[in-house]
Amino acid sequence: MTREREDNQTNNRGHYMYVDSVYAKHFQEVAKFTSPMTTVPMSGCLSFFYHRDQEMGNIFSVFTRDQQGHYEDVWKPDVYITSGWTHVSVDIKAPRPLELVFEAAFNSARGGYVAIDDITFSPDFCHTDTEPTFDPSIANCDFDRGMCLYHQEREDSTGWRRVTVKANLYRIGDHTLGTGSFLLANAPSSSRPGYVGRLHGPLLPGNHRYCVRFFYLLHGSKSIDNALLLYIYDENNVAQEKVWTLGDSSRGVWTQMEITYMKPMTTKLVFVSICKNFWECGLIAIDDITVSLGDCRAHTDPLPTECDFEGGVCGFIQDKTEDKADWLRVRGHTPTSYTGPRGDHTTGVGHFLYIEASLMRPGHKARLLTSDLRGSSSTQCLVFFFHMYGSGTGILSVLLRDGETDRLLWRRRGEQSVSWMKAMVDYTCMNKHQIIFEAIRGPTLRSDIALDDISFKRGPCTDLTDVTPFSGSSEYFNEIEK
Known part of the structure; x- marks a missing residue:
């Protein structure tokens, strides 16, 4: 007052x-x-x-x-x-x-x-002895001009190597430019069986909240156990906390990861890669490490190469021009009975996206778009999980936008299952493009449609079972499995 x-x-x-x-x-x-x-x-x-x-x-x-x-x-x-x-x-x-x-x-x-x-x-501090705000960009590195302030745990170690890929060896090259350098681990020519590679970053003062972002690429790996981990060490390497480990991930595509942490003491980032058998581990690459002050979720800059919606919507865009509703990010069951999932696909207690039929009229659509994706002459694989349960379930479609043209890639109509289902969609586009997830409400309120765990992979979809891939315009083409 x-x-x-x-x-x-x-x-x-x-x-x-x-x-x-x-x-x-x-x-x-x-x-x-x-x-x-x-x-x-x-x-x-x-x-x-x-x-x-x-x-x-x-x-x-x-x-x-x-x-x-x-x-x-x-x-x-x-x-x-x-x-x-x-x-x-x-x-x-x-x-x-x-x-x-x-x-x-x-x-x-x-x-x-x-x-x-x-x-x-x-703008002047109250007390002259107040420490100025720390600039965490000292921990940034794109590896194009060297190792920056990063170093191997042992000077003679070759576990992590800075490489510049020759044309067509890895078609997408480094993440920054496609023609620059990145760090590579698990290379058989430079490592020995049972190797552990540790890459140490510069010291970061305590009592700051840091947002750590980096891109990683997994190539040819059969086993992902301990393939890549991120630890927070204290300055004496005594206190060590694992803050992230590689999960089931897209192969052959740069994927962004972000972690927020805050510690009272001085810390540093340590990237660890462990490989006991070269035939199973494949190659691990990292690039474009950035560190900023604040919570990662307060910024929006992720690429939609893989998203479980736990930290947000990963750069996906709501279409405000051609639809009548939005996709909603929620946790738990949807409010209408006898429709929608009981929980997310990833853990059962996490987040997912869905359309709430009670907020829409029959025939209304909600469209979710990726940001611009790089074109490729090779086949791409889109993998996602969807949920279509309810007596009035409408239509879920996946479209490819190339310029001003939208091309249908995949479609399902009506109730499919009470469980989450997996879809794998092959497509090819040489130009910059977007992928669109379009949900159309059915005739009744029992028409919720949900999405979760969307990822993009280079190369054709593998492990196709039950249904044969199809390249026509039927509503039942491409692969689906329960």
């Missing part, structure tokens, strides 16, 4: 913000006063005045909150002061979009009040 009374600056009749327990409607009510979300990285000195009474009846604090809802304490009062306005100055850092929240929580019906006034921000 705003009150006109003696404010802090002039002791005259000005305005300030306050919250009073007499206006609370519920016991233990919490009041929040929130700033706009920042739009550019910033750091400096936050200054404000506060006035407070009834120490035992309320809790007053200031914190930041990012776009994903993560909180970070900025300030809490150390002592209870009753005599007039009290000045506070505290250093804050906002390397990613943040909002500032002043919170007062009342513990009793006589919780008193909290007032704030004269909130200011200066």
